[in-house]
Amino acid sequence: MRLGESMLAEIFGVSRTRVREAMMKLEARGIVHVSARRGWFVVEPSADDARAAFHARKVIETGLLMSVEAIPPAAMEALRLHVEEEATIVQSGSVHDRTCALGDFHIHLAEALSNPLLTEIIRDLTARTVLVSMLYQSVDDAASSNADHAAILDAMQSGRWAEAAALMAAHIDQVEAGLDLSARLDPLAGLKDILTPAATRPSFSRSPS
Amino acid sequence: MRLGESMLAEIFGVSRTRVREAMMKLEARGIVHVSARRGWFVVEPSADDARAAFHARKVIETGLLMSVEAIPPAAMEALRLHVEEEATIVQSGSVHDRTCALGDFHIHLAEALSNPLLTEIIRDLTARTVLVSMLYQSVDDAASSNADHAAILDAMQSGRWAEAAALMAAHIDQVEAGLDLSARLDPLAGLKDILTPAATRPSFSRSPS
DNA sequence: TCCACCAATCTTGCATACAAGCGATGGAGC
DNA sequence: GCTCCATCGCTTGTATGCAAGATTGGTGGA
Known part of the structure; x- marks a missing residue:
């Protein structure tokens, strides 16, 4: 499950800088990981x-x-x-x-x-x-x-x-x-429900300036 | 013990962006912490x-x-x-x-x-x-x-x-x-020795462009 | 028809520029 | 002489711009 910086930045209405910081915090906790110049992914534990x-x-x-x-x-x-x-x-x-x-x-x-x-x-x-x-x-x-x-x-x-x-x-x-x-399992199945409960939904109605 | 972003950036010859990333990694591990708009500090555990x-x-x-x-x-x-x-x-x-x-x-x-x-x-x-x-x-x-x-x-x-x-x-x-x-104790005493063993010394001779 | 190669596009990596806030310092008033 | 306040400088916080690399789609050849 890929998490593009630009996409997240637009969804949450902030710049890529803050998205990167958040991602790196999550990376430190073992929730996501970054693949060089390919993007951020939710970890799929072996x-x-x-x-x-x-x-x-x-x-x-x-x-x-x-x-x-x-x-x-x-x-x-x-x-x-x-x-x-x-x-x-x-x-x-x-x-x-x-x-x-x-x-x-x-x-x-x-x-x-x-x-x-x-x-x-x-x-x-x-x-x-x-x-x-x-x-x-x-x-x-x-x-x-x-x-x-x-x-x-x-x-x-x-x-x-x-x-x-x-x-x-x-x-x-x-x-x-x-x-x-x-x-x-298919990682996409349940994850999206978990990750998009409340924070992103209002943002979808944000005007894409 | 204060760790200024600009200072570290100059010492290591990189931009503040990378210094911040490194600091945030260390913060996640509980080694340093940031005081808003004042700087990064080596944690002094209570x-x-x-x-x-x-x-x-x-x-x-x-x-x-x-x-x-x-x-x-x-x-x-x-x-x-x-x-x-x-x-x-x-x-x-x-x-x-x-x-x-x-x-x-x-x-x-x-x-x-x-x-x-x-x-x-x-x-x-x-x-x-x-x-x-x-x-x-x-x-x-x-x-x-x-x-x-x-x-x-x-x-x-x-x-x-x-x-x-x-x-x-x-x-x-x-x-x-x-x-x-x-x-x-005085936190400065031993810490500097630990933190400056090899990486920074050559950088000190770097010309301050 | 399939494979290899090339280019266009999109992605992160990194640096830099600007904004905002805290602290220190100097001056004025008591 | 002491205290309070304002202003200035230095710091981090945030956004943006540019460059390097990876992927993907298309095209040419076998």
Whole structure:
């Protein structure tokens, strides 16, 4: 999926300079990459890239759960609330909403248990795996993921951190196992919906001066 | 420590555009930050930032050691060799060389045990903590760190991964404890040596057209 | 009919020019 | 002598212009 600088510049009504800056920020986060004098492309992670992203998440999130000693009751309550909302969205929401809600759990967990730096790392890794899920055929197991999240919270609440870590590892393994890393999907299919929710639509009515 | 765009552009013989791009890459990695219309500065991590970086390293590196099952003998041998070189540098090298060698151990460990993605994350975090060590008064405990590294390798070689993880956590805690996070050092002291090793010196003889 | 080659066009890469804002410095007033 | 304010200079922020390269379409030849 090619992202032309001039095209984006016109769509958003800014000059190429700002588009380039934004693209380079996204490149640093591993969302897009540039091919010299050919253009910017949304990254299409290889199977190895996908495995690497899941592995990194597993290492970091289990390491986080193993190294934590206590969690403030308020944060615990907020997480519990999120999982409940998650359950609602899983039952009634769109694929996009479900993916976001399930990913948000891990980010909120990081916010509750760690610091902004580590949270940002986990946020980027989660974005990567979401990208992977959109590229490869994934069996939609949102309900199972939601149950996993609840189980992890249960273990946390009882202070069984090692068990929570083990559940987390199993959960991430299962999400990864749900992907068919041998068959690539058409990347254009879902991406356009995700990338053009609100920001660009008004701009299309902008007069092309 | 201010890094003026025009100054850097002249030193490196390129335009401000490229300097800005490089600065924004460094900003994404948390090495520098920009103050609006005032300039770029090497980040001076607060005590909280420092603690966050050490915490993140501890979580990730212990998580890594806990989740690994086996290591190829060749990689193990390479790590052992590195620790030996480290010992030599610790005894005879400069502060700069020692800091680099000690940091490299963690990066090589990540290379041996994980994937490029996670290695890059650990590399950036290590750079951050090195930056912290240069900013805050740190008791120079290079020999102790080297011994820690050797002990970690011993545990790994025997397959005692949990013990290796515990040693790693203690090691990182000790490095952090060696810092005086209450007193800030003069940031200019060591940084200039690090940042001007080879690239800029020839450029200084460039005729200021 | 197919393949190779060439040119036109479109793309990013990079430099430069202009605009806007912050800080410092000098002067005036108290 | 001290303080406050205005103005000037230097800095980044942003846009634009030009050059180099890649792709694609067309054309000529086998």
